[in-house]
Amino acid sequence: MSRKTPTPARPHETAEQVPQHLSLVCRADRITLEALAADGDAPAIPRFTMVAYTGEPMTVEGWRHPVVVDLEGLSIPSQRRPVRFGHSMYAGVGHTERIVVEAGRLVAEGIVSRDTAVAREVVSSGKRGFPWQASIGAQVAQAEFIRAGKSVTVNAKTFEGPLYVARRTVLGEISFVDLGADGNTVATIAAQLQESDVMDETNNAGTQTDDAQPNSERPQVGGNGTEANPPVNPVADIRAQALTETKRINAIRRICAGRHAEIEEKAITEGWTSDKCELEVLRASRPKPPAVHMAENAMGGQILEAACMLTGKVANAEELYDEKTLEAASRRFRGGIGLQELLLEAAWANGYTGRNFRDHREVLRAAFGQNLQAGFSSIDIGGILSNVANKFLLEGFFSVERTWRNITAVRNVSDFKTVTSYRLVGKDQYEKVAPGGEIKHGALGEMSYSNKADTYALMLSIDRRDLINDDLGAITTVPRKLGRGSGLKINDVFWSIFMNNAAFFVAGNNNYLTGADTALGIDGLTKAEVAFLNQTDPDGKPLGVMPQLILVPTALSAIGTVLFKSLEIRDTTANAKFPVANPHAGKFRVEVSRYLSNTQYTGFSDKAWYLLADPTDLPVIETAFLNGQESPTIETADADFNVLGVQMRGYHDFGVALQEPRGGVKSKGEV
Numbered sequence: 001m002s003r004k005t006p007t008p009a010r011p012h013e014t015a016e017q018v019p020q021h022l023s024l025v026c027r028a029d030r031i032t033l034e035a036l037a038a039d040g041d042a043p044a045i046p047r048f049t050m051v052a053y054t055g056e057p058m059t060v061e062g063w064r065h066p067v068v069v070d071l072e073g074l075s076i077p078s079q080r081r082p083v084r085f086g087h088s089m090y091a092g093v094g095h096t097e098r099i100v101v102e103a104g105r106l107v108a109e110g111i112v113s114r115d116t117a118v119a120r121e122v123v124s125s126g127k128r129g130f131p132w133q134a135s136i137g138a139q140v141a142q143a144e145f146i147r148a149g150k151s152v153t154v155n156a157k158t159f160e161g162p163l164y165v166a167r168r169t170v171l172g173e174i175s176f177v178d179l180g181a182d183g184n185t186v187a188t189i190a191a192q193l194q195e196s197d198v199m200d201e202t203n204n205a206g207t208q209t210d211d212a213q214p215n216s217e218r219p220q221v222g223g224n225g226t227e228a229n230p231p232v233n234p235v236a237d238i239r240a241q242a243l244t245e246t247k248r249i250n251a252i253r254r255i256c257a258g259r260h261a262e263i264e265e266k267a268i269t270e271g272w273t274s275d276k277c278e279l280e281v282l283r284a285s286r287p288k289p290p291a292v293h294m295a296e297n298a299m300g301g302q303i304l305e306a307a308c309m310l311t312g313k314v315a316n317a318e319e320l321y322d323e324k325t326l327e328a329a330s331r332r333f334r335g336g337i338g339l340q341e342l343l344l345e346a347a348w349a350n351g352y353t354g355r356n357f358r359d360h361r362e363v364l365r366a367a368f369g370q371n372l373q374a375g376f377s378s379i380d381i382g383g384i385l386s387n388v389a390n391k392f393l394l395e396g397f398f399s400v401e402r403t404w405r406n407i408t409a410v411r412n413v414s415d416f417k418t419v420t421s422y423r424l425v426g427k428d429q430y431e432k433v434a435p436g437g438e439i440k441h442g443a444l445g446e447m448s449y450s451n452k453a454d455t456y457a458l459m460l461s462i463d464r465r466d467l468i469n470d471d472l473g474a475i476t477t478v479p480r481k482l483g484r485g486s487g488l489k490i491n492d493v494f495w496s497i498f499m500n501n502a503a504f505f506v507a508g509n510n511n512y513l514t515g516a517d518t519a520l521g522i523d524g525l526t527k528a529e530v531a532f533l534n535q536t537d538p539d540g541k542p543l544g545v546m547p548q549l550i551l552v553p554t555a556l557s558a559i560g561t562v563l564f565k566s567l568e569i570r571d572t573t574a575n576a577k578f579p580v581a582n583p584h585a586g587k588f589r590v591e592v593s594r595y596l597s598n599t600q601y602t603g604f605s606d607k608a609w610y611l612l613a614d615p616t617d618l619p620v621i622e623t624a625f626l627n628g629q630e631s632p633t634i635e636t637a638d639a640d641f642n643v644l645g646v647q648m649r650g651y652h653d654f655g656v657a658l659q660e661p662r663g664g665v666k667s668k669g670e671v
Contacts, residue, residue, distance in 0.1 A: 046112040046123045050134050053106040055155030057163055066163045068154050071101045073168040083110055084175045085118040090270035093119045104155040122176050137172035252277045301379045303328045304345055308388045311336035312476045343367045346381035385636035389479035393634045396483025403593040404494040409619035412628040418452040449659045451624045456489050457651035479634055482650035486632035495595035497656045498621050499603035504658050505666035518667040520556050520609050525584050528611040532665045545618045549589040551610040553596035560590040607669035618663040626653035
């Protein structure tokens, strides 16, 4: 298998991330040539049959891993596709008449219908036993990358990654080639031409022979023709064509005179006339203007960003950047990029002329665009650092406990003003439509709840020591700290509000249970479930919301898991009065938080627990995020004058507030 285009972009788990229209060339497994029966005096027309693709992985130049073409996604625009020699549009051989996928293979059949020198070469060499191979040209519209350790089933076969699967391709043309790129597959030719297509110019005695046909059917050579229909001499015709081709090739070689090898090869292959060849040689021989040497600046921001991700050992770099960008980053920074090198590359792109990092103040000024010179394509080093830092910021943010996210409703707010909402608890029951079709107006419930977002932020710096030490780890460590700080802050705010609930979970709201039988167990959970189900709306009617989860401190994690997963719970004491069957198995999902029993928070307890509704149905607590941004944001800039280094600031806009008391029941769990 071979490629005709530059390296393709990295394919994402989805079609959306792979560039369109890449030419893909696949080698055939088997080609058979045979001749059609002659029609009257017309010569036989050779046919071909080939297995163009066997469905196996193929090594393609420019792709980092083997490629499998999914034959189910191969589009065949027409059964009559052009057949060429060496993928050249100037070297036609014939066309296909049948292209079909059979038993996981691509099979093509067709006719050598072109009357060209290359078509005659294919037929002549084939009948002498030359092992022609074939390639198909296809456009890759969608590809999928399969990672190492993963497997995929394609063409009724299972393959192990890493490899690419070309999910959607469009067949272009088929070409005869003399050598394929896949050395593991053997291609053979069965030359089965009829004798009427085989002619020897002379026998050993020098006389012409043509014993392939009976004399009565053979075209006559000599005086049997008329003026209107001169006699036919196939041998003489072949000799004349060969002589003409030889003269053309000799003329081209004489014109090129060994000084224009590329033009000579192209002219001979594509059938140029001597006049066209001479014109191309004259054009190539024109005096060239003096070369203008300019500093090459092919380093883009995406390549620098990818180099930072690769150096920081990001696991999913292939999902973040295309194949071409990753290849360029790997090739340019083989040992990984350092912090100084990153800043210098950005400074050079912005017009900095120094060659080292000694004057790091000027390097920083240029890298951040403060001394941007006209004529240079700037690189936004602040954006690069922010993008890289955001990746590690999220790693830090998601590294802390996130139980809060599973028990809260989420609100999207557009500013920092207080927002008020009304719960549809009661007053939302359908009414019977009276005669005439008038529908009564409903009303929002009387219970209203408010919330507002605030900004929480922190700034850290990559100082002069990190820059001089060339520590790229600083741009991974600092954002991780900022991300972790944001995660800890949202936990601190959330649990401070949730646990300070002495006026929220009270007996007057019918959502607070006390006593010895409120400890977490079958009896205690049964009592809490009954209390939850007995909740009523403001009209005194059943609430109609079901409990979904149990929230427990770490000390109750084990018993909570047992109640959720175990079908039986046995009591070995003699006075056990309940059956061994667990009536709550699989009922309520268990959420565990270490904050519930932490002594730094008001209302802490290692025995109290909660039975809550799904937060999307009836939340007891709500978290508001500015513009729906649930994760923090990080920004990078050159440090102020009094700080030698780079500053990074992280900020997060959110707010937390208790909402509907009917959405949960609290059990004290102790006397």
